[in-house]
Amino acid sequence: MSTAYEIVTDTTLTYHQQFINLAKLGENTDTTLPYNPEFLKAKEAGMICDLFEGALPFRPRYILPDYSILMKNGSKFLQLDPPKDIWEATSALMIMYRHVPSVSSFPVFLGNLDELLDPFIVDEQEATKAIGLFLLHIDRVLCDSFVHADIGPKDTKAGRIILKETLRLQTAVPNMTVRYDSELTSDEFGALCAEVMLSTAKPSFANHKMFSAEFGEKNYGLASCYNGLRLAGGGYTLPRLRLANIAKEATSIDHFKNVLLPKYVDLMTEFMDLRIRFMVEDSAFFKSNFLVKEGFIKQENFVGMFGLVGLAECVNTLMGIEDKKKGYGNNKNADDLGEEIIAHLDHLVSLHKAPYSENSADRYWLHAQVGIERDGLDSSPGARIPIGSEPEIHKQIAHSGRFHKYFPTGIGDIFRFEETWKNTPESLLDIIKGAMNAGMRYFSAYCENNDVVRVTGYLVKRSELEKLDRKEAVLNGATVLGQGSRDMAHALDRKVTK
Amino acid sequence: MLFAPVNRIIPFSNVDGPGNRMAIFLQSCPFQCWYCHNPETINMCIHCGICVPGCPSKALAMTHGKVHWDESLCEQCDSCIKICPHLASPKILTMSSDEVIDKLSEVSSFVRGITVSGGECMMHPEFLEELFGKVKALNMTSLIDSNGFVRFEDYPRLMDVCDGVMLDVKATDPKFHQQLAKHDNASVMDNLRYLLSVNKLTEVRIVCLPRFDEQNRKTIEDVVSIVKDQARIKLIRYRPYGVRKEGLDILGSASLDEELFLEYRRYAQSLGAGEVVSV
Ligand code: SF4
Ligand code: SF4
Numbered sequence: 001m002s003t004a005y006e007i008v009t010d011t012t013l014t015y016h017q018q019f020i021n022l023a024k025l026g027e028n029t030d031t032t033l034p035y036n037p038e039f040l041k042a043k044e045a046g047m048i049c050d051l052f053e054g055a056l057p058f059r060p061r062y063i064l065p066d067y068s069i070l071m072k073n074g075s076k077f078l079q080l081d082p083p084k085d086i087w088e089a090t091s092a093l094m095i096m097y098r099h100v101p102s103v104s105s106f107p108v109f110l111g112n113l114d115e116l117l118d119p120f121i122v123d124e125q126e127a128t129k130a131i132g133l134f135l136l137h138i139d140r141v142l143c144d145s146f147v148h149a150d151i152g153p154k155d156t157k158a159g160r161i162i163l164k165e166t167l168r169l170q171t172a173v174p175n176m177t178v179r180y181d182s183e184l185t186s187d188e189f190g191a192l193c194a195e196v197m198l199s200t201a202k203p204s205f206a207n208h209k210m211f212s213a214e215f216g217e218k219n220y221g222l223a224s225c226y227n228g229l230r231l232a233g234g235g236y237t238l239p240r241l242r243l244a245n246i247a248k249e250a251t252s253i254d255h256f257k258n259v260l261l262p263k264y265v266d267l268m269t270e271f272m273d274l275r276i277r278f279m280v281e282d283s284a285f286f287k288s289n290f291l292v293k294e295g296f297i298k299q300e301n302f303v304g305m306f307g308l309v310g311l312a313e314c315v316n317t318l319m320g321i322e323d324k325k326k327g328y329g330n331n332k333n334a335d336d337l338g339e340e341i342i343a344h345l346d347h348l349v350s351l352h353k354a355p356y357s358e359n360s361a362d363r364y365w366l367h368a369q370v371g372i373e374r375d376g377l378d379s380s381p382g383a384r385i386p387i388g389s390e391p392e393i394h395k396q397i398a399h400s401g402r403f404h405k406y407f408p409t410g411i412g413d414i415f416r417f418e419e420t421w422k423n424t425p426e427s428l429l430d431i432i433k434g435a436m437n438a439g440m441r442y443f444s445a446y447c448e449n450n451d452v453v454r455v456t457g458y459l460v461k462r463s464e465l466e467k468l469d470r471k472e473a474v475l476n477g478a479t480v481l482g483q484g485s486r487d488m489a490h491a492l493d494r495k496v497t498k
Numbered sequence: 499m500l501f502a503p504v505n506r507i508i509p510f511s512n513v514d515g516p517g518n519r520m521a522i523f524l525q526s527c528p529f530q531c532w533y534c535h536n537p538e539t540i541n542m543c544i545h546c547g548i549c550v551p552g553c554p555s556k557a558l559a560m561t562h563g564k565v566h567w568d569e570s571l572c573e574q575c576d577s578c579i580k581i582c583p584h585l586a587s588p589k590i591l592t593m594s595s596d597e598v599i600d601k602l603s604e605v606s607s608f609v610r611g612i613t614v615s616g617g618e619c620m621m622h623p624e625f626l627e628e629l630f631g632k633v634k635a636l637n638m639t640s641l642i643d644s645n646g647f648v649r650f651e652d653y654p655r656l657m658d659v660c661d662g663v664m665l666d667v668k669a670t671d672p673k674f675h676q677q678l679a680k681h682d683n684a685s686v687m688d689n690l691r692y693l694l695s696v697n698k699l700t701e702v703r704i705v706c707l708p709r710f711d712e713q714n715r716k717t718i719e720d721v722v723s724i725v726k727d728q729a730r731i732k733l734i735r736y737r738p739y740g741v742r743k744e745g746l747d748i749l750g751s752a753s754l755d756e757e758l759f760l761e762y763r764r765y766a767q768s769l770g771a772g773e774v775v776s777v
Contacts, residue, residue: 392509393509393510394509394510394604394605394608397608420512420513421512423512423777424512424513424517424518426516426517427510427512427517427518427519428512428518430517430518430608430609430610431510431518431608433607433608434605434607434608434609435608437607438607497510498508
C-alpha cells in the first residue's frame with residue numbers, strides 16, 4: 001500500500017483516484033476488528049487474500065439496488081418524483097448512481113436498463129439521444145470498469161437502442177451483460193448482441209435459465225465483472241483462497257483435500273463472519289442508508305462470496321505436471337481432480353452456517369475470482385485454463401460446463417475471435433447457444449483488433465493503456481489494473497478462434 | 499462403410515455456409531488453379547518420402563514404403579507441405595463416415611451441420627452420400643463446396659441428402675478456364691444450370707483476379723444472366739497468401755485493388771443479381 005505522500009504525488013492518478021486511495025489508507029489505521037492471528041498469517045503467506053477490502057467494512061462490497069422502485073415511487077431521500085418521460089428517467093438514474101456505494105465507491109450495478117427504460121420510449125429518435133447521453137455520462141462520470149449494466153432477456157426497443165449507442169460510443173464503461181435464454185430472447189436480438197460484443201467486447205452473455213433456477217427469474221443481476229447476485233441485495237464481502245499457493249504447501253492430494261482445505265476454509269469463513277456481523281450489527285449502513293430505508297435493498301438478500309483463484313495451477317502442482325499444455329484443461333485426469341476439489345470445497349463451505357444469509361440458504365456461495373494483476377502467471381483466474389494453453393474452443397466450453405455450476409456468484413470464460421466473425425454474428429450465436437446448453441454460465445468474447453478489450457472480467461481501452469504507458473493520467477481507474485494484467489499475466493494473449 | 503482421405507477438419511467455421519458449421523476438407527482435386535490457396539490438397543501423396551527428413555518433430559516416418567504421420571507428435575509447422583514437390587500432404591487421415599460423425603458429435607450442440615470442401619470433395623461422391631445420410635439422421639444439414647468438375651446429376655441419391663451446393667465458377671470463358679484451372683468448364687456450366695433447376699444452388703463463388711478485368715466482368719455477366727436473383731453470389735477478392743510461384747507470376751503478389759473489387763459488386767447488382775456478398 002502506498003503512503004499518503006506517494007498517493008498525492010502520483011501523476012498517473014486522477015483527483016478522484018487519489019481521494020479513494022487516501023480514504024482506504026485512513027480506514028486501514030483502524031484496529032477494531034479482532035482478526036484471527038492465524039488468518040493474518042495465512043494472508044501474509046499468500047494462502048488467502050482479502051482483496052484489499054479495508055480493515056473496517058462500512059458498506060457491502062457489491063450492492064444491487066432494485067431501481068424499478070425508483071421508477072415507480074421516486075425517492076424521498078433524493079427528493080425525486082417518479083419519472084414521466086425518458087429524460088426524467090435517465091436523469092433520475094444518473095442521480096441515484098452517485099449515491100450507491102461499493103468497494104470502489106462507484107456503483108457496480110446500474111440495473112436492467114432496457115426493462116427500466118422501455119416504458120419511456122415514445123419517440124425513437126428522442127430516446128436514442130437521451131440514451132446516448134446517458135451512456136456517455138456513465139462512461140465519463142462513473143469512470144470505473146466495474147460499473148455494470150444488464151439488458152435482456154427480452155427483445156425490446158430500449159434494448160436495441162442501448163446496443164446501437166454502445167456500438168457507436170465504443171466505451172469501456174459500463175461493463176454489460178445480456179441475460180440470454182434462447183427461448184425468451186429472439187435470434188435477431190441475440191445476433192445483435194453478438195455483433196456488438198465482437199466490436200466492443202460487450203455485452204457478455206449470461207445463462208438466464210441457470211441464474212433463474214438459482215435466484216428466481218426476476219431476482220438477480222450481473223454486477224462488477226460477472227458477479228451473479230440477488231437483486232435488491234448484493235455481496236457482503238469477497239475474500240479468496242489462493243489455491244495455487246495452498247497446493248505448494250501440500251504433501252499429497254489427500255493432505256491438500258483433508259487437512260489444508262478444511263483449515264483454510266475455516267479461517268476464511270471465520271473472517272467473513274466477522275466482517276458481515278460488523279457490517280450488519282455495527283456499521284451505520286444497514287441502519288440508516290436510504291437504500292435500506294426506502295426498500296431499494298434488503299439485508300436478507302445479501303450473500304457472502306467465497307472466492308478462489310488458481311485452480312489450474314493447484315491441480316497441476318498436486319499432480320506434478322510441469323507442461324501446462326498437458327495439464328488442467330487438456331488432461332482428463334487433471335480435470336477430474338479439479339472438479340473433485342471444487343465439489344469438496346463446495347461441500348466444506350456448505351457445512352458452515354453463514355450469518356445474515358437468510359435468502360441464500362444460510363451459506364456462502366462460491367465465486368471464481370478473476371485474479372488481480374499482481375497474481376501474475378502463477379495463478380489463473382478462478383477455474384480457468386491458463387492463457388496460452390487453451391484447447392480448441394469446443395473443448396474449452398465443455399470444460400467450462402463442468403465447473404460453472406458450482407459458482408452461482410460468478411464465473412465466466414473469455415474467447416477471442418478473428419475479425420471475420422464480425423460478418424457472421426449468427427454463427428457466434430450458434431456457439432453461445434451450444435455453450436449455454438453445455439452448462440456454461442457466462443460467455444464473453446471480443447475481436448483481436450478492438451480498442452475496447454476484455455482483460456479478466458472487466459473492459460479497458462487499448463488507447464488508454466497506451467496513455468498510461470506514457471505515464472499520463474487516465475479517466476478509468478481500472479486501466480491501471482489492465483496494464484498490470486497485460487504485463488504480468490499476459491491477459492491479452494488468449495487463443496484466437498479463426 | 500466407406501472411407502475418404504481427410505486433409506483436415508475445422509470444428510467451428512463461420513465462412514462455409516449459413517451459421518456455425520463443421521468444415522471437412524477432403525484430399526485431391528482435378529483442377530490446378532493459378533490462385534489455389536492450399537495447393538497441398540491437390541494430389542494424393544505418392545509416398546516418395548522427400549518430406550520425411552524435413553520434419554522438425556519426428557512426426558513423419560517411412561514404414562514399408564509408406565509415409566506414416568504421427569498426429570500426436572506433429573506441431574503443425576507445415577514444413578512438410580512446403581517441401582512436398584507433388585502438391586500433396588503427408589498429414590492425411592483416411593476416415594470412415596462414422597469417424598467423421600464422431601467428430602461431429604463432439605461439436606453438435608454448437609453447429610448447424612457440416613460443409614464438405616477440399617480439394618474437391620466430389621471426387622468422393624459415394625462417401626458423401628453415406629455421410630450426409632447420417633448427418634440428416636442427426637437433424638443437421640450438409641452442404642457441398644465444389645468446383646463443379648463432377649456432374650451432380652449423375653448422383654441423384656446424393657442430391658436427396660445434400661442441402662445445397664456452393665459452386666465455384668472460376669471463369670465462364672472455356673478457353674480461359676482451361677488456362678486458369680488446367681481443365682475445361684463444360685461440366686461446371688452444366689452443373690450451374692442443373693443445381694439451379696433442382697433448387698440446390700446455395701451460392702455461386704467467383705474469384706475476381708487482378709490483370710483480368712475483362713474475364714472478371716464476363717464471368718459475372720454470364721453467371722448473373724443464368725442465376726438471376728435465384729442464388730447468392732459471393733465475389734472473392736484475389737489475395738496472394740499461400741499462392742504458389744506459378745500463380746504469383748501471372749497474378750502478382752498484391753491483392754486485387756479494393757476499389758475495383760467494389761466496382762464488380764456494383765456491376766453484379768446492376769445486372770440484376772440478388773444477394774451479392776464480397777469477401
Ligand atoms: S506439419 Fe509436417 S513437418 Fe511440421 S511437425 Fe507436422 S508432420 Fe512434421
Ligand atoms: S507428402 Fe509429398 S513429399 Fe511427402 S511423401 Fe507424400 S508426395 Fe512425397
